[in-house]
Amino acid sequence: MKLEEAKGNWALVTGASSGIGREFALQLAAVGMNMVLVARRKPLLDILGSKLSQRYEVRALILPVDLSRTNAISEIRSHLVTEGVKVRMLVNNAAFGRWGRFEATPAEVYEEMIRLNEMAMVSLCHHFLEDLSSFPTSVIINVSSPAAYNPIPYMAVYAATKAFVSSFSQALYGEWRDRGVLVQTLVPGPTETEFDTVAGAYASALKGRESTDTVVKTSLAHLAGDAPLVITAKGTYKQRVFTALFPVKMVIKTVARMFQPPKGN
Numbered sequence: 171m172k173l174e175e176a177k178g179n180w181a182l183v184t185g186a187s188s189g190i191g192r193e194f195a196l197q198l199a200a201v202g203m204n205m206v207l208v209a210r211r212k213p214l215l216d217i218l219g220s221k222l223s224q225r226y227e228v229r230a231l232i233l234p235v236d237l238s239r240t241n242a243i244s245e246i247r248s249h250l251v252t253e254g255v256k257v258r259m260l261v262n263n264a265a266f267g268r269w270g271r272f273e274a275t276p277a278e279v280y281e282e283m284i285r286l287n288e289m290a291m292v293s294l295c296h297h298f299l300e301d302l303s304s305f306p307t308s309v310i311i312n313v314s315s316p317a318a319y320n321p322i323p324y325m326a327v328y329a330a331t332k333a334f335v336s337s338f339s340q341a342l343y344g345e346w347r348d349r350g351v352l353v354q355t356l357v358p359g360p361t362e363t364e365f366d367t368v369a370g371a372y373a374s375a376l377k378g379r380e381s382t383d384t385v386v387k388t389s390l391a392h393l394a395g396d397a398p399l400v401i402t403a404k405g406t407y408k409q410r411v412f413t414a415l416f417p418v419k420m421v422i423k424t425v426a427r428m429f430q431p432p433k434g435n
């Protein structure tokens with residue numbers, strides 16, 4: 171899809187209150203797309219919405235929703251139908267992770283993580299296919315991570331959710347490409363956002379941060395080429411070769427060393 175063709179159409183961005191999602195909202199509004207901004211922190215969405223309307227003269231609809239809640243997605247869809255909003259671009263970006271020993275995080279937090287990182291994404295794709303396929307071309311961007319490429323001890327559930335995201339999204343690309351719906355899987359590297367703070371990151375195992383600006387610009391630049399997979403992360407080639415060719419035991423041991431908590435934790 172050529173981005174300029176989407177001027178005046180609506181994009182829905184999840185996790186728009188900070189980081190990569192906020193940057194998607196800024197860059198899509200800059201090309202003239204109206205925005206549905208979804209996250210839990212309403213004050214941040216309100217500020218962003220006003221900024222987009224004033225700076226780019228687009229419409230911004232604020233939806234302060236906890237996407238891990240049952241029925242959240244069907245409620246969003248019903249609300250947008252009532253508002254007469256048809257979505258041409260869906261950015262499934264909201265997610266969180268947790269560093270540390272598996273047992274140190276309550277099971278309820280993992281349930282929330284799986285509902286947000288996996289189920290909300292699947293449900294949004296399902297609920298908005300009708301909208302998306304009503305346009306000659308449309309786009310879903312599902313944000314994954316290099317964490318998808320191998321198991322990560324001490325970040326076990328998050329890595330598994332991202333493996334799910336990558337597998338699901340690339341499969342959906344295969345199903346929906348002929349309908350004009352491009353499903354892009356985006357793999358950012360470590361990026362300067364609130365992610366590490368929320369995740370309780372304790373190590374600087376992942377050196378070198380990308381800017382949200384670069385991540386989003388690279389993703390959007392690949393839309394015209396219909397790319398199923400956009401990797402902005404550096405070094406994933408080595409990571410994938412290492413994971414594929416070396417003994418599983420060695421891979422797990424190496425990754426465990428990178429992510430193990432400091433003594434006393």
Ligand SMILES: NC(=O)c1ccc[n+]([C@@H]2O[C@H](COP(=O)([O-])OP(=O)(O)OC[C@H]3O[C@@H](n4cnc5c(N)ncnc54)[C@H](OP(=O)(O)O)[C@@H]3O)[C@@H](O)[C@H]2O)c1
Nearest residue numbers: 185187188189190209210211237264265360361363364365
């Ligand atoms: N930063 C990195 O190093 C990195 C690397 C690779 C991949 N990624 C991926 O990039 C994506 C964006 O993360 P980020 O780095 O931009 O982190 P971030 O700054 O923490 O942003 C996460 C966003 O998700 C929203 N969110 C969290 N829980 C939610 C819920 N239950 N319901 C609705 N919204 C919720 C947050 O808003 P509220 O708190 O207001 O709800 C926030 O807007 C994620 O998919 C992440 O896995 C990040």
